Amino acid sequence: xxxxxxxxxxxxxxxxxxxxxxxxxxxxxxxxxxxxxxxxxxxxxxxxxxxxxxxxxxxxxxxxxxxxxxxxxxxxxxxxxxxxxxxxxxxxxxxxxxxxxxxxxxxxxxxxxxxxxxxxxxxxxxxxxxxxxxxxxxxxxxxxxxxxxxxxxxxxxxxxxxxxxxxxxxxxxxxxxxxxxxxxxxxxxxxxxxxxxxxxxxxxxxxxxxxxxxxxxxxxxxxxxxxxxxxxxxxxxxxxxxxxxxxxxxxxxxxxxxxxxxxxxxxxxxxxxxxxxxxxxxxxxxxxxxxxxxxxxxxxxxxxxxxxxxxxxx
Amino acid sequence: xxxxxxxxxxxxxxxxxxxxxxxxxxxxxxxxxxxxxxxxxxxxxxxxxxxxxxxxxxxxxxxxxxxxxxxxxxxxxxxxxxxxxxxxxxxxxxxxxxxxxxxxxxxxxxxxxxxxxxxxxxxxxxxxxxxxxxxxxxxxxxxxxxxxxxxxxxxxxxxxxxxxxxxxxxxxxxxxxxxxxxxxxxxxxxxxxxxxxxxxxxxxxxxxxxxxxxxxxxxxxxxxxxxxxxxxxxxxxxxxxxxxxxxxxxxxxxxxxxxxxxxxxxxxxxxxxxxxxxxxxxxxxxxxxxxxxxxxxxxxxxxxxxxxxxxxxx
Amino acid sequence: xxxxxxxxxxxxxxxxxxxxxxxxxxxxxxxxxxxxxxxxxxxxxxxxxxxxxxxxxxxxxxxxxxxxxxxxxxxxxxxxxxxxxxxxxxxxxxxxxxxxxxxxxxxxxxxxxxxxxxxxxxxxxxxxxxxxxxxxxxxxxxxxxxxxxxxxxxxxxxxxxxxxxxxxxxxxxxxxxxxxxxxxxxxxxxxxxxxxxxxxxxxxxxxxxxxxxxxxxxxxxxxxxxxxxxxxxxxxxxxxxxxxxxxxxxxxxxxxxxxxxxxxxxxxxxxxxxxxxxxxxxxxxxxxxxxxxxxxxxxxxxxxxxxxxxxxxx
Numbered sequence: 001x002x003x004x005x006x007x008x009x010x011x012x013x014x015x016x017x018x019x020x021x022x023x024x025x026x027x028x029x030x031x032x033x034x035x036x037x038x039x040x041x042x043x044x045x046x047x048x049x050x051x052x053x054x055x056x057x058x059x060x061x062x063x064x065x066x067x068x069x070x071x072x073x074x075x076x077x078x079x080x081x082x083x084x085x086x087x088x089x090x091x092x093x094x095x096x097x098x099x100x101x102x103x104x105x106x107x108x109x110x111x112x113x114x115x116x117x118x119x120x121x122x123x124x125x126x127x128x129x130x131x132x133x134x135x136x137x138x139x140x141x142x143x144x145x146x147x148x149x150x151x152x153x154x155x156x157x158x159x160x161x162x163x164x165x166x167x168x169x170x171x172x173x174x175x176x177x178x179x180x181x182x183x184x185x186x187x188x189x190x191x192x193x194x195x196x197x198x199x200x201x202x203x204x205x206x207x208x209x210x211x212x213x214x215x216x217x218x219x220x221x222x223x224x225x226x227x228x229x230x231x232x233x234x235x236x237x238x239x240x241x242x243x244x245x246x247x248x249x250x251x252x253x254x255x256x257x258x259x260x261x262x263x264x265x266x267x268x269x270x271x272x273x274x275x276x277x278x279x280x281x282x283x284x285x286x287x288x289x290x291x292x293x294x295x296x297x298x299x300x301x302x303x304x305x306x307x308x309x310x311x312x313x314x
Numbered sequence: 315x316x317x318x319x320x321x322x323x324x325x326x327x328x329x330x331x332x333x334x335x336x337x338x339x340x341x342x343x344x345x346x347x348x349x350x351x352x353x354x355x356x357x358x359x360x361x362x363x364x365x366x367x368x369x370x371x372x373x374x375x376x377x378x379x380x381x382x383x384x385x386x387x388x389x390x391x392x393x394x395x396x397x398x399x400x401x402x403x404x405x406x407x408x409x410x411x412x413x414x415x416x417x418x419x420x421x422x423x424x425x426x427x428x429x430x431x432x433x434x435x436x437x438x439x440x441x442x443x444x445x446x447x448x449x450x451x452x453x454x455x456x457x458x459x460x461x462x463x464x465x466x467x468x469x470x471x472x473x474x475x476x477x478x479x480x481x482x483x484x485x486x487x488x489x490x491x492x493x494x495x496x497x498x499x500x501x502x503x504x505x506x507x508x509x510x511x512x513x514x515x516x517x518x519x520x521x522x523x524x525x526x527x528x529x530x531x532x533x534x535x536x537x538x539x540x541x542x543x544x545x546x547x548x549x550x551x552x553x554x555x556x557x558x559x560x561x562x563x564x565x566x567x568x569x570x571x572x573x574x575x576x577x578x579x580x581x582x583x584x585x586x587x588x589x590x591x592x593x594x595x596x597x598x599x600x601x602x603x604x605x606x607x608x609x610x611x612x613x614x615x616x617x618x619x620x621x622x623x624x625x626x627x628x
Numbered sequence: 629x630x631x632x633x634x635x636x637x638x639x640x641x642x643x644x645x646x647x648x649x650x651x652x653x654x655x656x657x658x659x660x661x662x663x664x665x666x667x668x669x670x671x672x673x674x675x676x677x678x679x680x681x682x683x684x685x686x687x688x689x690x691x692x693x694x695x696x697x698x699x700x701x702x703x704x705x706x707x708x709x710x711x712x713x714x715x716x717x718x719x720x721x722x723x724x725x726x727x728x729x730x731x732x733x734x735x736x737x738x739x740x741x742x743x744x745x746x747x748x749x750x751x752x753x754x755x756x757x758x759x760x761x762x763x764x765x766x767x768x769x770x771x772x773x774x775x776x777x778x779x780x781x782x783x784x785x786x787x788x789x790x791x792x793x794x795x796x797x798x799x800x801x802x803x804x805x806x807x808x809x810x811x812x813x814x815x816x817x818x819x820x821x822x823x824x825x826x827x828x829x830x831x832x833x834x835x836x837x838x839x840x841x842x843x844x845x846x847x848x849x850x851x852x853x854x855x856x857x858x859x860x861x862x863x864x865x866x867x868x869x870x871x872x873x874x875x876x877x878x879x880x881x882x883x884x885x886x887x888x889x890x891x892x893x894x895x896x897x898x899x900x901x902x903x904x905x906x907x908x909x910x911x912x913x914x915x916x917x918x919x920x921x922x923x924x925x926x927x928x929x930x931x932x933x934x935x936x937x938x939x940x941x942x
Binding site for chain 1: 655673675676679680682683686804900901902903904905906910913914920921924925928
Binding site: 027045055058176273274275285293300 | 353377383396403407412413
């Protein structure tokens with residue numbers, strides 16, 4: 001079993017319940033991972049993902065070995081047949097099986113380059129790690145998806161769910177940098193599998209790949225989109241169609257209390273790190289609507305539920 | 315319970331005895347920290363502190379997760395209300411509680427900038443970590459203090475204490491770089507709480523904040539200050555009043571055997587790293603007077619005594 | 629007991645058998661290293677060595693603490709009597725005993741500068757670590773030798789050994805960078821202690837120090853050297869006599885199937901990382917002759933056999 005997308009999960013609701021059970025008793029399976037090693041490969045920096053995954057593994061009794069393999073330190077070649085007389089020092093065909101021989105489960109983080117959409121959306125880095133390690137692989141955020149984040153988000157929504165079928169809105173917000181679409185794509189594909197009304201609001205030009213957004217309502221008018229929302233997921237992303245570009249920094253898209261006038265019960269979510277007073281106002285971040293810390297805490301149980309399943313399958 | 319200064323300790327002598335007991339049987343409390351996680355945040359590099367604290371935690375059966383959060387990798391915003399459209403990527407109000415949710419105790423290292431005395435002496439970084447993690451916090455050296463080093467120094471003095479009330483001299487020594495006052499401030503405030511005669515010698519202009527030096531004798535004449543000393547603590551620091559400046563590199567202040575002519579029984583201390591033949595001569599560093607290695611070894615038991623207390627309080 | 633060369637091993641065949649036994653039951657000695665700490669000092673980057681040694685230590689129940697001490701972060705002074713008013717911040721005489729006081733066994737990685745042969749071949753860095761830590765020291769690759777790699781290579785050869793006395797050939801291959809002689813020196817000195825026919829082939833000018841190659845046959849004609857080989861160890865190194873220089877990048881020395889026409893049963897070895905289609909062709913690396921992954925996997929059991937011996941001696 002790999003875990004790189006919601007496609008790897010048969011029953012999302014069951015996985016969410018499993019995570020919530022683990023949260024009640026995190027050490028209930030403390031010996032399940034005994035003598036098993038989780039290898040974490042960070043092609044890009046990580047803080048929350050690293051710590052929460054380490055904690056999850058430790059709750060299951062696993063050993064963790066982490067490798068910081070950013071492109072400068074350990075330049076991996078991904079091209080088959082390459083004549084390696086340049087700057088790459090090791091081929092993925094050689095590097096990955098070595099990691100696989102030292103570890104029982106692998107976690108991989110690899111960001112998109114945001115230059116070529118075809119390259120990024122081919123997920124060639126993640127796919128080659130999966131192909132060549134010969135071990136179950138866990139995405140710690142890939143070029144296009146961030147499934148552990150989305151699972152943590154689903155846990156958070158399940159915990160705070162109102163009695164009615166909730167309205168969930170993914171709301172694009174401005175940012176100073178061009179960011180990947182991974183969190184947005186991933187949240188969309190998980191929401192499409194949850195029992196929720198799902199809408200997305202963003203300026204024209206920020207449409208995501210419909211492969212992930214499915215039947216979600218796309219509503220360009222932000223106020224209209226937010227009306228009656230139970231959960232508002234704030235996130236910036238760069239353009240998918242004009243790939244990697246910043247098309248808008250419209251400050252009126254920063255989430256504020258005023259924008260939520262039509263959604264008195266809305267809880268606000270963000271995956272962190274958040275640019276305060278750019279993506280979201282302090283009043284929201286520090287106010288009672290915020291679920292941001294709950295999401296971060298649930299990262300542990302998301303990772304733990306997935307690791308538990310992989311350990312039980314082996 | 316936090317541990318950021320001698321002010322956090324009611325009975326210094328009792329804490330020193332506790333550390334000495336742990337040194338005799340480091341694994342006596344090997345299960346005390348079971349299932350507890352110590353999170354270490356390094357805003358600045360660390361070697362001795364990192365390893366000794368890790369060892370201490372491991373002796374108590376704790377898990378350790380370390381984060382290298384230097385200002386380049388993970389630029390944290392500390393200003394309330396900041397519009398984060400610049401280079402900082404995450405606010406301490408968001409980052410710290412996440413760490414707190416993954417860890418039971420936090421250790422923080424944050425050096426001073428040596429540009430603004432007010433900024434550094436406000437200890438805003440340490441204070442905000444304490445405020446926002448919601449966990450007991452351990453200073454791994456802050457802008458103005460280094461209490462784990464000072465506790466290790468007190469242990470070392472207690473171990474080697476003569477029968478009479480010892481004379482302890484903090485002796486400024488030259489250095490090629492402008493260094494923080496943290497070790498000197500901290501040593502001074504701990505010595506003021508120990509049963510010792512405490513004097514400080516340095517060139518004019520190197521006076522420390524009297525908040526830390528209390529009733530210590532300030533003696534500019536180095537030879538006179540060293541006369542009859544039982545313990546000489548060698549350390550460089552930059553000026554407090556002409557903040558962060560190097561006012562002297564007077565080579566006659568390097569500690570040598572000749573300078574200790576009037577202190578035949580003096581033992582010499584330094585917190586490391588030491589610039590040999592600049593701060594201290596080889597003959598001293600390699601001679602029988604040196605307690606430098608004993609101090610470094612005692613770092614483990616200093617950290618262990620403090621972690622033990624925090625674990626027992628929780 | 630230190631482990632820095634084959635000279636530290638009395639009976640190579642016995643150590644190889646011990647490693648093969650550990651491979652069959654890696655956790656057979658899971659409590660041997662309980663409460664013992666292995667300290668790893670990386671003066672240079674490491675991936676395979678770091679992970680395999682960590683895994684080996686973990687199989688024996690040891691704790692591991694790693695220090696990334698590359699020359700930029702923690703510039704160590706190795707010169708006795710140095711006046712440290714320059715860029716080095718801590719003397720090995722001070723740094724090493726501190727590490728020794730926190731750890732039971734030390735592992736050290738230190739590459740050659742490839743500027744001065746005398747400096748590199750004096751192994752002053754490794755020797756001073758050994759002298760001043762006061763603990764058993766394990767080479768994780770030094771300026772001139774890589775004994776854990778060679779032991780893993782011996783294990784691999786022992787596992788795949790034909791019934792007859794095998795012919796082993798160390799074959800120089802081209803590379804884009806000037807590499808150390810360490811792996812080649814080390815492989816040579818271990819082969820001289822194994823029950824094999826050992827030959828070396830390289831372009832003129834690439835002769836290794838005869839101290840390591842002993843009675844090995846030096847055959848400049850590559851095809852002739854490879855004829856009838858059972859094991860071909862491919863490796864680049866820079867010139868020993870014209871120290872650190874690249875004298876040839878002759879592409880005909882890249883190992884291909886064609887070159888192995890006269891060695892139908894030859895298995896091919898490389899210590900990784902390998903420059904594909906420069907040192908070795910894809911057809912070899914991906915073909916049935918390759919033992920490259922087996923070597924990498926055996927790194928764990930090489931390290932584990934050595935750590936086990938050190939633990940039993942203490």
